[in-house]
Amino acid sequence: MDSHTLFVRLLAGLLSLAALPRTSTAQCAPGEPCDVGAWAGPWDWNYDICSSYACTLSQGTVEFYHGGLIPTGRYTGMIMLLRVDTPANCISTGLLQTWIFNPAAPARLLKVDHAQVPADMNCGGQTWDRRGRLVVAGGSDNVTLNKRTFRFDPRQLGDMSFPAILPGQPGGGGPTYPPCAPITISAPAAWTQLGDMAIPRYYATVITLIRWAIQTQAGQCLPSFSNGLVVMGGPPHSDINGMGGVSEGNEVWEALDPENPSGAWSCPLLPEGYSSSRHGQPTQYPLHQQGPWQQYERLPISNPPSPLLDTYPRAVQIAAFDSSNEFTTGTGQVFIAGDSNTVVGEPEGGYGPAKTGTETWTMKIPYGIPLTPNRWELHRSTPLNVKHHYGSCATISVRKRNNGTWQYDRILVFGGSHRDPVLGNLINQDVAEFIPGVDAVNAQRKDKTPMLSKRLYPNAVVLPDGKILIVGGNQQTAGSDCGPGSPEFRPELYDPADEPTQPGSTRYLKVSNTITWPGVAPSPMPRMYHSMAMLLPDARVVVVGGRVWQNNTCPPPGTQVYPDSRLSGEVFSPPYLFWPGSQPAARPSIDDLSGSTTLSLSTATVTNTFNIDVTTVAGPVGKITLARPASLTHHFDTDQRHIELDFSVLSGGPVGPQQLRIKTPREEAAPQGYYMLFILEQKPSGGPLVPSVATFIRLL
Numbered sequence: 001m002d003s004h005t006l007f008v009r010l011l012a013g014l015l016s017l018a019a020l021p022r023t024s025t026a027q028c029a030p031g032e033p034c035d036v037g038a039w040a041g042p043w044d045w046n047y048d049i050c051s052s053y054a055c056t057l058s059q060g061t062v063e064f065y066h067g068g069l070i071p072t073g074r075y076t077g078m079i080m081l082l083r084v085d086t087p088a089n090c091i092s093t094g095l096l097q098t099w100i101f102n103p104a105a106p107a108r109l110l111k112v113d114h115a116q117v118p119a120d121m122n123c124g125g126q127t128w129d130r131r132g133r134l135v136v137a138g139g140s141d142n143v144t145l146n147k148r149t150f151r152f153d154p155r156q157l158g159d160m161s162f163p164a165i166l167p168g169q170p171g172g173g174g175p176t177y178p179p180c181a182p183i184t185i186s187a188p189a190a191w192t193q194l195g196d197m198a199i200p201r202y203y204a205t206v207i208t209l210i211r212w213a214i215q216t217q218a219g220q221c222l223p224s225f226s227n228g229l230v231v232m233g234g235p236p237h238s239d240i241n242g243m244g245g246v247s248e249g250n251e252v253w254e255a256l257d258p259e260n261p262s263g264a265w266s267c268p269l270l271p272e273g274y275s276s277s278r279h280g281q282p283t284q285y286p287l288h289q290q291g292p293w294q295q296y297e298r299l300p301i302s303n304p305p306s307p308l309l310d311t312y313p314r315a316v317q318i319a320a321f322d323s324s325n326e327f328t329t330g331t332g333q334v335f336i337a338g339d340s341n342t343v344v345g346e347p348e349g350g351y352g353p354a355k356t357g358t359e360t361w362t363m364k365i366p367y368g369i370p371l372t373p374n375r376w377e378l379h380r381s382t383p384l385n386v387k388h389h390y391g392s393c394a395t396i397s398v399r400k401r402n403n404g405t406w407q408y409d410r411i412l413v414f415g416g417s418h419r420d421p422v423l424g425n426l427i428n429q430d431v432a433e434f435i436p437g438v439d440a441v442n443a444q445r446k447d448k449t450p451m452l453s454k455r456l457y458p459n460a461v462v463l464p465d466g467k468i469l470i471v472g473g474n475q476q477t478a479g480s481d482c483g484p485g486s487p488e489f490r491p492e493l494y495d496p497a498d499e500p501t502q503p504g505s506t507r508y509l510k511v512s513n514t515i516t517w518p519g520v521a522p523s524p525m526p527r528m529y530h531s532m533a534m535l536l537p538d539a540r541v542v543v544v545g546g547r548v549w550q551n552n553t554c555p556p557p558g559t560q561v562y563p564d565s566r567l568s569g570e571v572f573s574p575p576y577l578f579w580p581g582s583q584p585a586a587r588p589s590i591d592d593l594s595g596s597t598t599l600s601l602s603t604a605t606v607t608n609t610f611n612i613d614v615t616t617v618a619g620p621v622g623k624i625t626l627a628r629p630a631s632l633t634h635h636f637d638t639d640q641r642h643i644e645l646d647f648s649v650l651s652g653g654p655v656g657p658q659q660l661r662i663k664t665p666r667e668e669a670a671p672q673g674y675y676m677l678f679i680l681e682q683k684p685s686g687g688p689l690v691p692s693v694a695t696f697i698r699l700l
Helices: 003-018
Strands: 038-044 066-069 079-084 096-101 109-113 125-128 134-137 149-152 183-186 191-193 205-208 229-232 252-256 293-297 315-317 334-336 361-364 377-380 392-400 406-414 417-420 424-427 431-435 444-447 459-462 468-471 492-495 505-508 532-535 541-544 568-573 589-593 609-616 621-627 631-633 642-644 647-652 656-663 673-681 695-699
Touching (some): 079 541, 134 205, 392 459, 406 468, 459 532, 468 541, 589 673, 609 673, 621 656
Parallel strands (some): 109 183, 392 642
Antiparallel strands (some): 038 568, 066 631, 125 134, 134 149, 149 191, 205 229, 229 252, 252 293, 334 361, 361 377, 459 468, 541 568, 621 673, 647 656, 673 695
């Protein structure tokens, strides 16, 4: 930037600053938005969807069960929501519906008009691939359908079509749209069917791998590729409900190459040394010759002797860092936060009356050529006194310490339950932090300050400043979700502290707004099972859905004591978006990102950088962070990563226009794909950093 350009930008910035509200020296008072945040909504979207709230769970799925933040295309920054069609006659059609939530127009949803998808994908696994496409694998309680894999490409979303407007209402009301006639988006090719997986999977987990992806030994027929996808776990059908089904395939991992345009199998690979007689299955799986999945297995060569990966092994791939500031051989481990079975012969850890809860594990992946060992290892983490079945998990991938050094991959698990065969479902408020070691056997668990409330089915969202919003959940057993006092309406703001050894802290935030619902007292919307919470590019958090009751024995709609939240949403503005006196905080802005928004990750030998022009309002830039777009189902976001970036000021500042140089993260720490880039400004009166509206970038 030459001196003339810098002068012009500085002058323009000073003139614009003169028109902005300035902060006062007043301190934030208890109860103000700068202390507890603020809510917008809730909005009931059934006016557009026209499902029947009278339908019971046995008649079909009414609620949303998958969600994600769209990272590319003309609808970037909006939320996609998936559900199965259940019309007013309460006969589920089993047809997938895709809806779009626009934060700028929250009262109405947009319906994606796409070709029929031949599976409902209910309770599948999902992740965003490196091209910004959502891959959903498995789901559906059907052993034929839940072998299927589909991919959603948001760049296929076309123009919107608006329904005819009804005349204005008597008494001066404005024009309205008719019910059951939503705004639609033309997208006939938004969903593409990929090849089937080798085995059916219900409640599986799919993750996007970091650089050190699965490789194969010389002479094997499988090619190597980086930044592919892996699916793990998931029984084939309602075995998870204790109905006697088989847990086929829990030890078989399959990999997908997102760059394979043909969708054909590269080469089948039967699990080495696989003995299917352990699970009463056929002697081998058939050799599938189509589809992009490649099959791998973890052999139990260490401790424990023969574990299973069952329902939703809530997994994230992690990096490990040693004392010399270099990535170790432990990089690439897969941490499993819960909802996996324990050792065969012990009471299992998933569903069912005789199962005790969930363990946490670390998977050691074989890397390098030749593979050593040529199989998966699974290590049980430090024994837990508290289980985390249907808790939530948050990953802080890269964070700078106060002393200037860097920390990699802190994983926090919140709440959940311990299913005791005698005492029943014991819900807890515990928080545990897991720290990768140089190898899987060295992973550590640290107890943190517990949440203020017990929570089953909570959502945990890492905010741009590194703190974690805990929202929703219930405080009674799963069979009592409809009982009085069960929902937890009070969100919490959890600070994990600078070091894993520090206890952390938490506090309650503002309760969401009440809604008037027929037959019940005014109440906030309960956010329990199947609810979702996702970070938006404007640094707010959208909260969607959730069942009022958990199973068919609960009172039918119309007799419950809470509003029906399944087809509703609301948005929370954290305290960092406000100054004292309830005025919105003036926020920094990202004015220009020089060059392409597609950037190269750094390596062990090359540090890649990029420059951005920003304007701060009242304080210097305090932090720059990346957040991976949400990909959420069943209270777990397999894509969630919070990465703090190293930066320097090239010109300007500390207040007003300035140019920054930012280092991209190391390829060992970040999966390829899209991220939201936030800059955060220090408030002059102290308090939380104020985030900008994010700019989307792509790291390769």
